[in-house]
Amino acid sequence: xxxxxxxxxxxxxxxxxARIEPLVPVTxxxxxxxxxxxxxxxxxxxxxxxxxxxxxxxxxxxxLLQQQYGIKSTVAVFGSARIPSPERAQEALNEAETAAREAxxxxxxxxxxxxxxxxxxxxxxxxxxxxxxxxxxxTGVGEHGGDFVIKTGGGxxxxxxxxxxxxxxxxxxIGLNIVLPMEQAPNSYITPELCFRFHYFAIRxxxxxxxxxxLVVFPGGFGTLDELFEAATLIQTGKIDAIPILLFGxxxxxxxxxxxxxxxxxxxxxxxxxxxxxxETAEEAWNVIAMFYKLPR
Numbered sequence: 523x524x525x526x527x528x529x530x531x532x533x534x535x536x537x538x539x540a541r542i543e544p545l546v547p548v549t550x551x552x553x554x555x556x557x558x559x560x561x562x563x564x565x566x567x568x569x570x571x572x573x574x575x576x577x578x579x580x581x582x583x584x585x586l587l588q589q590q591y592g593i594k595s596t597v598a599v600f601g602s603a604r605i606p607s608p609e610r611a612q613e614a615l616n617e618a619e620t621a622a623r624e625a626x627x628x629x630x631x632x633x634x635x636x637x638x639x640x641x642x643x644x645x646x647x648x649x650x651x652x653x654x655x656x657x658x659x660x661t662g663v664g665e666h667g668g669d670f671v672i673k674t675g676g677g678x679x680x681x682x683x684x685x686x687x688x689x690x691x692x693x694x695x696i697g698l699n700i701v702l703p704m705e706q707a708p709n710s711y712i713t714p715e716l717c718f719r720f721h722y723f724a725i726r727x728x729x730x731x732x733x734x735x736x737l738v739v740f741p742g743g744f745g746t747l748d749e750l751f752e753a754a755t756l757i758q759t760g761k762i763d764a765i766p767i768l769l770f771g772x773x774x775x776x777x778x779x780x781x782x783x784x785x786x787x788x789x790x791x792x793x794x795x796x797x798x799x800x801x802e803t804a805e806e807a808w809n810v811i812a813m814f815y816k817l818p819r
Contacts, residue, residue: 595733655684
């Protein structure tokens with residue numbers, strides 16, 4: 523881990539605690555939770571009243587560590603945690619076909635078979651996300667060291683594919699994992715020193731946009747739509763500078779989001795459609811980003 527430079531003559535909190543703790547006598551007063559240093563008192567930090575402090579800590583920790591590891595800019599990759607690799611998709615299809623053959627009148631088995639077939643088709647997005655990450659990471663570790671670092675939500679599916687692509691070419695990548703009711707573990711391809719865990723969705727989404735030079739959005743569900751429209755709203759309202767928002771898979775996105783209907787109803791301006799660019803391949807996506815930033819292709 524890169525060493526954090528010492529700032530001025532003040533001792534670090536760690537050094538001060540190590541110095542004074544052996545000198546503290548054991549008494550009813552010193553054994554009381556009230557006597558604990560505030561920053562060492564987990565029970566105190568977890569109080570409801572300390573939520574604003576926890577929000578600030580959750581904002582600061584990833585920011586300071588990214589500075590420490592030289593992360594200058596990122597490319598955020600969004601997409602469904604449910605899209606498997608082609609190998610896993612084929613395995614699931616084989617199992618679903620077997621179950622459907624054994625119970626031809628089972629409606630649940632028939633539905634699982636239908637979904638498994640869609641997942642095999644959608645698994646191409648896993649490969650495109652992986653390939654896109656390879657291209658971007660090769661750019662980032664070359665002339666633009668620390669630039670265009672892949673950043674994902676840290677989970678499975680499309681997120682795994684993007685982090686995996688960075689590993690394929692010897693690069694680093696970031697994962698912004700989050701605590702969920704059904705715990706979502708980080709995928710094994712994230713650079714360990716850049717694998718962050720969040721409690722607050724709002725702070726996590728802020729970190730997705732911090733340093734981002736582009737947002738690349740693969741097919742996904744509620745979470746992906748939330749992340750996509752948060753960014754689009756911020757650009758539309760001038761809260762952040764315009765950056766490329768690339769939607770992988772025109773056929774999927776035009777079925778899921780009817781922007782023309784919003785425009786026809788007067789709920790959006792015709793120019794709002796220009797916030798998005800449809801792409802189909804990793805190479806096409808990188809070309810859009812390279813053109814936007816006038817980079818060699």
